[in-house]
Amino acid sequence: MEAQIKKGVLEMCVLHTIRDKEMYGYDVMKIMKQYFPEVNESTFYAILRRLHADNHAKVTLGKTSNGPTRKYYKITDTGLEYLQSSVDSWTRIRDKVENIIR
Amino acid sequence: MNQCEFMKKLKKALRWTFDANEIEDILSDYQGFFDDGVNEGKSEQTICEELGDPNNIAFDLATELRKEKRISLSTKVMRRMFLVTLLLVISFVYYNLVQKSITEYAVNRFFNYFLFQNINIFSESMISMILFIIILWFTLGGTIHKLPPISQLVKTVHKWIILANHFILFFIFIIFHILIIFFIKEMEGKNGLINIDIEAIKNMWILFMAISFTLAVLSIYGFYRFTPQYFTIICHAIGVVAYLCSTYSVSKTLISPEEIQLNVRLLLSVYAVSFVITIIFSWLIHVLQKRRG
Numbered sequence: 001m002e003a004q005i006k007k008g009v010l011e012m013c014v015l016h017t018i019r020d021k022e023m024y025g026y027d028v029m030k031i032m033k034q035y036f037p038e039v040n041e042s043t044f045y046a047i048l049r050r051l052h053a054d055n056h057a058k059v060t061l062g063k064t065s066n067g068p069t070r071k072y073y074k075i076t077d078t079g080l081e082y083l084q085s086s087v088d089s090w091t092r093i094r095d096k097v098e099n100i101i102r
Numbered sequence: 103m104n105q106c107e108f109m110k111k112l113k114k115a116l117r118w119t120f121d122a123n124e125i126e127d128i129l130s131d132y133q134g135f136f137d138d139g140v141n142e143g144k145s146e147q148t149i150c151e152e153l154g155d156p157n158n159i160a161f162d163l164a165t166e167l168r169k170e171k172r173i174s175l176s177t178k179v180m181r182r183m184f185l186v187t188l189l190l191v192i193s194f195v196y197y198n199l200v201q202k203s204i205t206e207y208a209v210n211r212f213f214n215y216f217l218f219q220n221i222n223i224f225s226e227s228m229i230s231m232i233l234f235i236i237i238l239w240f241t242l243g244g245t246i247h248k249l250p251p252i253s254q255l256v257k258t259v260h261k262w263i264i265l266a267n268h269f270i271l272f273f274i275f276i277i278f279h280i281l282i283i284f285f286i287k288e289m290e291g292k293n294g295l296i297n298i299d300i301e302a303i304k305n306m307w308i309l310f311m312a313i314s315f316t317l318a319v320l321s322i323y324g325f326y327r328f329t330p331q332y333f334t335i336i337c338h339a340i341g342v343v344a345y346l347c348s349t350y351s352v353s354k355t356l357i358s359p360e361e362i363q364l365n366v367r368l369l370l371s372v373y374a375v376s377f378v379i380t381i382i383f384s385w386l387i388h389v390l391q392k393r394r395g
Binding site for chain 1: 128131134154158
């Protein structure tokens with residue numbers, strides 16, 4: 001049960017993390033890992049890639065002080081809409097379930 | 103595990119599902135993660151443990167990016183099952199095309215009673231070719247799995263290119279067989295020249311075999327170099343093996359057109375069987391992946 005619920009919300013959480021400012025992929029993975037320690041980092045990495053492929057996130061390249069270019073992920077306008085509708089769905093379902101199990 | 107081993111394993115695991123550009127992109131990302139970890143003072147082993155098993159990474163990526171259209175073979179069990187199945191296909195191909203025992207009768211019966219009755223070999227070959235192109239379309243098109251919307255157009259164009267390639271190769275193959283049959287039939291009319299002409303035909307056949315073998319090896323190398331997907335490579339290698347077996351068996355008996363017709367039918371049957379195995383296999387993987395997730 002938990003795995004199925006997680007499948008739905010993880011993408012929403014990742015998208016929320018990159019909503020306000022652009023973030024380095026690894027940082028996103030580390031932050032998500034704090035909230036979901038039982039989930040593999042690679043899952044979050046894969047979610048970031050899919051968000052990029054679906055055009056919900058855009059990638060900008062940034063140079064670091066010691067060399068390698070880093071990929072920074074930020075939400076796009078379509079991503080923002082998608083996030084909003086995901087959060088709405090989540091809130092609706094959450095409220096309904098809370099009513100039932102109260 | 104150190105960084106080198108990790109990256110090697112990851113690259114190998116990714117090759118089953120992703121193409122060269124995607125692999126390079128993913129590997130450079132992970133290279134960056136290693137560099138960051140090292141900057142933070144972590145040891146390579148710690149970083150490897152944090153990042154996880156390369157096989158699982160490749161599997162997660164494949165699942166998340168809905169790469170089921172190309173078979174995601176990033177687990178050892180899947181790969182072993184796949185290779186065993188392919189070995190069975192190769193043995194089947196060799197046994198039936200070189201030895202040509204049980205299937206000879208079965209194949210002829212099937213072709214004569216269920217598909218073609220008294221059509222000449224040219225029409226038969228053309229119709230068979232079209233039938234198998236259609237089957238190829240469905241196995242490539244992945245009717246089992248849904249394609250992601252953005253890449254659908256690209257994949258459609260790509261599919262046409264693949265189909266065109268297969269069609270052209272089949273066409274050349276069939277035409278060459280037809281030519282040999284007509285050549286033999288003409289020679290049968292003239293007396294006393296049979297021996298010499300058989301030799302000429304065999305030499306022509308060996309030349310054709312050498313050319314197509316070279317082309318096949320080049321195309322497999324091309325796959326390996328530019329779109330390193332093991333699944334594609336192995337499928338085409340199987341095709342080459344089947345083709346070599348058939349040309350070898352034909353070269354042994356280039357006397358009668360009926361023999362040649364049988365060989366063409368056998369080859370087309372093997373092709374059909376390999377499609378069926380591919381469909382079953384990708385359906386199996388799809389089911390197992392669903393159960394996992």
